[in-house]
Amino acid sequence: MYRFLLTPRWLGILALTLVAAAVMVLLGNWQLDRYEQRTAVNERIDAGSRGTPAPLRDALAAPTGGAGSVGPAPAERVEWSRVTATGRYDAANVVLIRGRTVDSKVGFEVLAPLVLTDGTAVLVDRGWVPPAPGGAMAMPQVPALPTGEVTVVGRVHPTEPGGAGVDRRDGRLETRRVTVDKIARKLPYPVHGAYLLLDEQTPANDPAFRAVPIGHANNWQNFGYVIQWWLFAAMSLFGYGWVARREARRAAGLDAPKEPVDRAAEPATPA
Known part of the structure; x- marks a missing residue:
């Protein structure tokens, strides 16, 4: 059923899918690294306020x-x-x-x-x-x-x-x-x-000054991007498998469309 996957067309589709998935995984890993870096900064900010x-x-x-x-x-x-x-x-x-x-x-x-x-x-x-x-x-x-x-x-x-x-x-x-x-x-x-x-x-600072706040880095945004890119990678692989399975079933006649029913040929229902 799946011999068609060895044809040049399907091998090309597989190669593109794997490349796309790999790129998405790498993007997810990059965002994970950014998340860890920003988390470390936030931890230093919090530790500094207590030190x-x-x-x-x-x-x-x-x-x-x-x-x-x-x-x-x-x-x-x-x-x-x-x-x-x-x-x-x-x-x-x-x-x-x-x-x-x-x-x-x-x-x-x-x-x-x-x-x-x-x-x-x-x-x-x-x-x-x-x-x-x-x-x-x-x-x-x-x-x-x-x-x-x-x-x-x-x-x-x-x-x-x-x-x-x-x-x-x-x-x-x-x-x-x-x-x-x-x-x-x-x-x-x-x-x-x-x-x-x-x-x-x-001596004390003049009260006319407002303290400059220290903002925390938005590390959870990076974590959300990690999940997003990894999900896209998984979806691309799943999509390839789903399309290949549908093509295999169609080639085997398992998903052949049903013939339309000719309503005009059906006997009339007695009143």
Whole structure:
């Protein structure tokens, strides 16, 4: 019944089906890898919210270059962990990150370099402020930095990819993304290879700032894609088998269509 499967036509259909199924399985495996990566990020975020702050030096290696250089990026295991650092804010090099959304409102995140005793600095994201009246890009009112020694506790945030140039406007640096290496080029000291999302500060941070929320990665979307691609692979194989079986039954006459009944030839039913 199934000798027709060895014909060139059916061998070609089988080859295409197997290739399609293999590609779908590989796509499912790729999404599974993405799911595991995002799950690991979410676990680090959750662990960081509960962890005891460690000294900055335990999480980030200090930069060793000159002014404008950047230190090594943090290891994955310390991303989103809580660290503490003490230094003095550099009020001359505040950085505004425009076009940032908190609670569905567009405004600015405000970064300030915290200069440490060794002469290096780490960028600290103090929080979010709304723009001034006049539009989302209007220069905001930024609360003054505390003077003197400051101790901060914050989450280690890896540098953001891409990003445009860094410009100076009204005495402040301004850019679109927190790309540490590009910001560091505008600063007169070496900078650590990640920045800190402020959790706590001594003296206390100005209440005008809103804390920048840390969003969890949507790992369940990737898991849904895993199921989707694997189901498509199974359906393609099932579809090939179903079509082959139907063809075999048709060739064997098992699924021959029934002859239509000629109603006109039937005797009339007596009244």
